[in-house]
Amino acid sequence: MFVIFVLTKYEQFEKTYKMKHIDSFETNLDNSLKQISSFLKQYSKFVIIIHQNPDGDAIGSATALANLLQQLEKSVTIMVDNQLPDNLKFLKGFEEIIVYSSNPAPEIIREAEVILIMDLNDSNRMSSIEQEYLESKAIKMLIDHHINPKLEVEVMAVDTDATSTGELTWKLLRDNFRHYINKEIAESCYVAIMTDTGNFRYDRTDIEIFRIAAEIISYGADPVKLYNDVYNTFSIKAAKLLGKALAGIETHYDDRMCVMTVSKNDYRNYSCTNDDTEGFVDYTLMLDGVTVGILIKEDLEKDIIKISLRSKGEYHVRELGVHFNGGGHKHASGARVEAGNLEEVKSELIRLAGEMIFRDL
Numbered sequence: 185m186f187v188i189f190v191l192t193k194y195e196q197f198e199k200t201y202k203m204k205h206i207d208s209f210e211t212n213l214d215n216s217l218k219q220i221s222s223f224l225k226q227y228s229k230f231v232i233i234i235h236q237n238p239d240g241d242a243i244g245s246a247t248a249l250a251n252l253l254q255q256l257e258k259s260v261t262i263m264v265d266n267q268l269p270d271n272l273k274f275l276k277g278f279e280e281i282i283v284y285s286s287n288p289a290p291e292i293i294r295e296a297e298v299i300l301i302m303d304l305n306d307s308n309r310m311s312s313i314e315q316e317y318l319e320s321k322a323i324k325m326l327i328d329h330h331i332n333p334k335l336e337v338e339v340m341a342v343d344t345d346a347t348s349t350g351e352l353t354w355k356l357l358r359d360n361f362r363h364y365i366n367k368e369i370a371e372s373c374y375v376a377i378m379t380d381t382g383n384f385r386y387d388r389t390d391i392e393i394f395r396i397a398a399e400i401i402s403y404g405a406d407p408v409k410l411y412n413d414v415y416n417t418f419s420i421k422a423a424k425l426l427g428k429a430l431a432g433i434e435t436h437y438d439d440r441m442c443v444m445t446v447s448k449n450d451y452r453n454y455s456c457t458n459d460d461t462e463g464f465v466d467y468t469l470m471l472d473g474v475t476v477g478i479l480i481k482e483d484l485e486k487d488i489i490k491i492s493l494r495s496k497g498e499y500h501v502r503e504l505g506v507h508f509n510g511g512g513h514k515h516a517s518g519a520r521v522e523a524g525n526l527e528e529v530k531s532e533l534i535r536l537a538g539e540m541i542f543r544d545l
Contacts, residue, residue, distance in 0.1 A: 214359075216341035217352070220325050221360035223298055223339070224252070227323070229259045231296040235304035236265035236311045237490070240272060240379025240414060242303040245327070245353040247277035248372035249300065252357060255364050261292050265311035269459050271417045275375060276368035285312045296322045303349040305333040305342075306511065327352050331502065331513065347388045350376020354396055367404030374405040375414060382466070383411065387496070387515060415463075422460035425450060429464060435474070436534055437542040440499075442468040443534065446481035447526060458484050465492040475499040476541060480530050489524040491533065493517040495541075504533070504540055 224230075230253055234242035246262045253260040262281045272278060282289055293299070293316040305328050307314045324337040329346040346352055354373045357365055377397065381389050384397070401407060428450055434443045446461055454460075461481055468477025476499050479492040491508060493501035493516070500514040510519025521529050 213341060213343050213352070213355075216339055217356045217359065219339045220300075220327070220341055220356060223323060223325065224256065224258075224361075227258070227297040229295055229297045230261070230300060231293055231298075231322070232260065232262045232300045232302060233304075233310055233313055233317060234262065234264050234302050235309040238264050238268060239303075240269075241348045241350050241376045243268070243272050243275060243278065243281070244372040244374075244376030244379070245302050245349040246281075247275045248350070248353050248357065248369045248376070249302070250277045250280075251366070251369045251372065252361055252364050255366075261289070261296075263289070263293075263313055265313055267459065269462055271414055271459075271462065272375065274413050275372050277372075288312070290316045293317065293320055293322075296320065298323045298325065301326045301328070301335060301337065302353070303328055303330075305330040305335060307335060327356070330511065332511070345388065347386070347393050348377050348380035350374075350380065351393065351396060354400065358399065365403050370400045370403035370405040371410060374400045374407065374410055378407075378410065379414060383415070419460065421454050421456050425454040425456045425460055426464060426467070428454065429461075430467060433468070435471070437538065439471070439473050440542065441476040441478070441534075441537055442471055442474045443478045443480065443530060444468050445526060445530060446479070448482045448484055451482075451484045456484075465494050469494050469496060476501060476537065478533055478537075480526060480533065482526055487523050489521040489526055489529050491519045491521065491529070493519075499541055501541070504536060507536060507540075 232246045232250060234246050250260045250262055263284050264281060265285050266283060268281060268283065299317065299320060299322045301324065307317060310317055325339040326333060326335055326337045327341045327349055329344055329349055329352060331344050333340060333342050341352060343352060350373050353376065357369060377393065381393065429444050429446050432445060435441065444464060465477055465479035468474065468479060475496055477494040481490050483490060491510065493505050495501045495515045502512055502514050502517045505512050505517030505519045508519035508521055510517060512518055
């Protein structure tokens with residue numbers, strides 16, 4: 185009887201944690217992934233496009249799929265608009281990614297038979313690649329987990345309840361190309377999932393994703409090494425910049441919202457680059473009682489202000505990002521403001537947060 189009781193409780197627990205969120209959007213995922221697998225086998229020239237300011241999920245998913253295509257003896261090129269984060273350069277295929285804004289290659293897009301869009305749902309997030317993409321006659325396919333996909337594609341494999349695009353990429357590879365999975369593919373998929381779950385601590389971390397992580401580890405991914413490679417590469421100059429940013433944080437709405445800013449002068453004073461602020465926004469949610477965290481930073485090289493939004497619990501920040509022509513998830517969103525003023529953007533964010541999120545105060 186005791187064993188039966190434990191199994192019943194476990195089954196109830198598993199059922200609870202595998203329920204879909206009410207805002208989730210899911211295509212016929214298994215069917216879509218099978219369709220994509222057939223295109224991967226059938227065609228020879230591929231381009232993979234990921235979003236500007238790429239993160240671990242975008243780069244990990246793309247390099248995993250590129251690794252497969254190379255094993256299938258296909259031509260594949262990964263493209264992104266702008267700079268790549270240094271802490272992911274250990275992933276196989278990273279060095280072959282084309283940064284389109286500094287090294288445009290329109291002929292590769294024009295010659296592509298298939299374009300795979302990964303971890304983005306709106307062509308404007310391709311930036312400098314967008315026009316060539318829109319004009320391309322190639323077959324277009326999407327693998328993504330973001331809300332409200334706006335792309336017109338032949339095949340759409342989207343599950344907004346998934347933790348990451350890396351999770352969907354793993355399912356594609358595991359269920360259709362299992363014999364091609366090697367250590368490098370496993371590492372790319374693990375990094376994609378690890379980074380987009382905040383090292384398995386965001387709200388959609390559940391039983392299924394831990395099972396997937398275990399599968400990936402069985403193919404050679406070392407979770408300790410990969411964590412160190414991604415997160416424990418903080419430079420001394422970046423640490424000093426973080427100290428400056430932390431010293432200047434503001435709190436609003438009864439200390440329930442934290443705002444951090446980084447200016448161009450801050451970058452210059454500490455000899456830092458845009459990449460050195462990776463992960464800064466996470467610190468805004470570490471304060472006791474804070475439910476919404478905002479990082480506002482000037483781009484060192486362009487006349488752009490970048491906004492990163494994070495939240496927890498019942499507080500959602502996606503609509504705040506959308507107001508600034510951005511997007512993302514309920515608890516993680518972002519946006520960019522062209523030719524904006526840092527203080528003015530901050531004031532507007534604080535005001536809008538009061539209207540959209542903290543209306544009870």
